[in-house]
Amino acid sequence: MIKKCLFPAAGYGTRFLPATKSMPKEMMPVVNKPLIEYGVDEAVEAGMTEICMVTGRGKRALEDHFDINYELEHQISGTGKESMLGHIRGVMESCRFSYTRQTEMKGLGHAILTGQTLVGDQPFAVVLADDLCVNPGGPGVLAQMAKLYRQFRCSIVAVQEVPEDQVHKYGVIAGDVIRDDILRVTDMVEKPTREEAPSNLAIIGRYILTPDIFDLIANTEPGKGGEIQITDALLKQAQEGCVLAYRFKGTRFDCGSVEGFIDATNYCYDHFYRAGE
Ligand code: G1P
Numbered sequence: 001m002i003k004k005c006l007f008p009a010a011g012y013g014t015r016f017l018p019a020t021k022s023m024p025k026e027m028m029p030v031v032n033k034p035l036i037e038y039g040v041d042e043a044v045e046a047g048m049t050e051i052c053m054v055t056g057r058g059k060r061a062l063e064d065h066f067d068i069n070y071e072l073e074h075q076i077s078g079t080g081k082e083s084m085l086g087h088i089r090g091v092m093e094s095c096r097f098s099y100t101r102q103t104e105m106k107g108l109g110h111a112i113l114t115g116q117t118l119v120g121d122q123p124f125a126v127v128l129a130d131d132l133c134v135n136p137g138g139p140g141v142l143a144q145m146a147k148l149y150r151q152f153r154c155s156i157v158a159v160q161e162v163p164e165d166q167v168h169k170y171g172v173i174a175g176d177v178i179r180d181d182i183l184r185v186t187d188m189v190e191k192p193t194r195e196e197a198p199s200n201l202a203i204i205g206r207y208i209l210t211p212d213i214f215d216l217i218a219n220t221e222p223g224k225g226g227e228i229q230i231t232d233a234l235l236k237q238a239q240e241g242c243v244l245a246y247r248f249k250g251t252r253f254d255c256g257s258v259e260g261f262i263d264a265t266n267y268c269y270d271h272f273y274r275a276g277e
Contacts, residue, residue, distance in 0.1 A: 002146050002208065003050050004124040005043035008111035009036065010056030010102040015256060024059045026129045028255070030264050031273045035255055036062060037088065039129040044091055046142035048125060051097045052118035054111050066097050107227025112209070113217045121211045123149065126230075128205025132264045135250030136271060141206050144248055148182070149208045154242040155234060157185070158206035160252060167197040171231035173245045174198035181247040185238040190224040190231040201245060203231065204252050213237060 013025025020028070026036035040051055055062055066088070076082050102114045112126060125142055133141040145156050159173055171190045175183030187198045207230070216233040223229040237243050253267065254260030 001047060002123050002125055002149060003048055004119050004122065005040075005046075005048040005051055005142070006112065006115040006119055006124055006126045007036065007039060007051065007053045007129060008102075008108060008115070008126065009053050009059060009062060009129065010105065010111055010114075012105075013256075015258065016261075022058060024055075024061055025256075026059075027061050027065065028261070030132065030255065030261070031268045032084075033268075034065060035129045035132060036065070037091075038132050039127040040066075040091060040095070042133065042140040042142045043125060043127060044095060045140045046125070046146045048142070048146075049095050051095050052115055052124075053097070053099045054102050054115045054118075055099055056102050056105075063097075063099055066092055068092075105227075107222070107225070107229055109217045109220055109228035109230040109233050112230055113214060113228070116214045119211070123208060123210050126205075126207040126209060130254065130256035131205035132253045132255050132268075133204070133206065133248070133250055134253075134267070134271070135248075138249060141248045141250055141252075144250075145206060145208050145246060148244070148246055152242070152244055153210075154244060155210050155213065155237055156208040156244045156246050157203045157234065158248045159183075159201040159203055159245045160247065161200050162202040164194050164197070164200055167192055167194060167200055167202060170202035170204075171229075171234075172197045172199060173201050173203060175201075175245050178244075181249075183245045185234070185243040185245050188231050188235040188238065188243075190229045201247075203245075204248075206248070210237075212241075 009026045013020035027034045098118045173185050174187040175185040178184050216236050220233045223232045253264035255264050
């Protein structure tokens with residue numbers, strides 16, 4: 001069973017400035033719940049109880065969000081508003097939270113390596129909270145991947161088809177089909193041009209990683225954008241052993257872009273907020 005889920009959350013979120021000048025981008029509310037909490041809920045649903053976050057300067061609101069706010073809770077205790085904190089209190093009680101800081105922004109691979117101190121020597125999940133994933137009526141994306149991990153015992157990346165003019169925004173894979181929804185990765189390129197892209201199957205922000213990835217990252221030279229890329233470390237893992245790409249069931253919203261964020265907001269308003277009224 002995978003118990004730990006790592007949330008790299010040190011990035012700046014410059015696309016949402018000025019909103020993210022002093023507020024972590026992961027705290028941007030999609031209706032009435034911050035992005036990070038959607039990610040944590042997905043991890044909890046997948047059976048993960050140890051939530052590990054890689055934060056940075058100006059990110060303390062993340063820790064405060066998953067902590068008790070005595071004054072506020074005392075104030076609303078016994079009123080109709082108390083129930084609005086019921087869900088997150090349940091999450092706080094069922095999970096253990098730990099944090100470490102990334103002091104320099106050297107890429108997603110570097111952020112994940114920074115989390116090694118929290119993760120230790122066991123397989124773990126990674127959630128990029130910018131990607132909000134839903135699968136109404138079925139298991140969440142991380143739960144689908146945790147189930148696959150139990151069968152295959154190797155690293156897994158979630159992928160989806162994207163239009164060819166979008167491949168430059170993603171890590172893009174090529175692989176041999178081993179089941180209609182699973183490929184064994186043979187190639188992986190971070191943010192390729194349309195010509196360089198080995199396919200139009202893009203990695204989205206859900207990973208299951210085996211702990212040997214840490215040594216591979218530590219030995220990975222800076223790649224695209226001068227940053228240490230998890231994609232490059234995963235390619236080495238795929239070449240030396242096995243990495244799977246999984247076409248997940250569900251919908252993913254790119255909340256790192258304004259358009260995706262608005263789409264997620266409309267979706268969550270209709271499906272979760274209004275439906276719960
Ligand atoms: C990161 C990864 C990329 C992946 C993407 C998914 O890029 O480097 O491989 O496809 O997340 O959201 P970022 O969006 O952080 O630039």
